Amino acid sequence: AQSVTQLDSHVSVSEGTPVLLRCNYSSSYSPSLFWYVQHPNKGLQLLLKYTSAATLVKGINGFEAEFKKSETSFHLTKPSAHMSDAAEYFCVVSERGATNKLIFGTGTLLAVQP
Amino acid sequence: DTAVSQTPKYLVTQMGNDKSIKCEQNLGHDTMYWYKQDSKKFLKIMFSYNNKELIINETVPNRFSPKSPDKAHLNLHINSLELGDSAVYFCASSQGTGAGDTQYFGPGTRLTVL
Structure with a gap:
């Protein structure tokens, strides 16, 4: 079965510094992977x-x-964080099948942080 | 011109009551979904319909019953509400059921059972 593991439940950065959110996946085939963001009290956005x-x-x-098959990773990055980036981020895999x-x-x- | 809309946004009710949540999409998609997000923000698929046909039916109590009157609507009816049903319920839609088809989410309905 496919699964994803987000390695950090909380990440704190200062405004203007890089963001790295880590995700590892488990899949026996080439997966479809997504990152969604959820701002407070809002729906999910791709x-x-x-x-x-x-x-x-x-x-x-x-x-x-970047999808790295050798490391089974799909980490999310951003060069410079903005205050508006504060949110919950979800790594997602689509299960094989129809x-x-x-x-x-x-x-x-x-x-x-400001 | 909201793509995926849900009503109501908030729903507060007593244990034992029956309630419905409505979802509509104006994207012309063939597939719609219901997800449950618990108090720890964990998201899990509940149901999915493709062209009004049920294609995903996860292990949820049979008190939950989805209804799809047409491709643009997917409603969720819940009988005999319990405290554990308190959660945020999200509706989503996608063009098809392929693994890479993007799912577009509604704003969510926060259900509180007292």
């Missing part, structure tokens, strides 16, 4: 997705993620 094309995926708001069932990680809460 940041980016990987579907076996380019391994470096660029998303919205300056975020990007249902598009998403398996969510446990989330990483990003805090951005």
Whole structure:
């Protein structure tokens, strides 16, 4: 079965410094991977997705993620954090089959200090 | 012109009551989903419909019953509400059921059972 593990439940950075949110996946085949963001009391918004094309995926708001098969990782990065980036981030894998069932990680809460 | 909308946004009710949450998407998608987010922010799929046909039915109590009157609507009816049903329920939609098909989420319905 596919799964994702988010290695940090909380990450705190200072405004203007880089962001790194870590995600490892488990899959017996080439997975479809996503990062979603959830701002307080809001729905989920897609940041980016990987579907076996380019391994470096660029998303919205300056975020990007790199698919590394050898490390089974899909870490999310941003060069410079903004206060508005403070939110919960979810790494997600789509289960193989004809249902598009998403398996969510446990989330990483990003805090951005002024 | 909200893509995926849910009503109500907040729902407070007593144990034992029956309630419904409605979801509508105007994206022309064929597939809709219901997710439950618990108090620890963990998200789990509950149901999915494709062209009004049930394709995902996770292990949820049979007090929960989805209804899809047409492709643009997916409602969730909950009978005999229990304290443990308190959560945020998210509706989502996607064009199809392929593993790379992006799911677009609604704003959520916060259900509180007293």
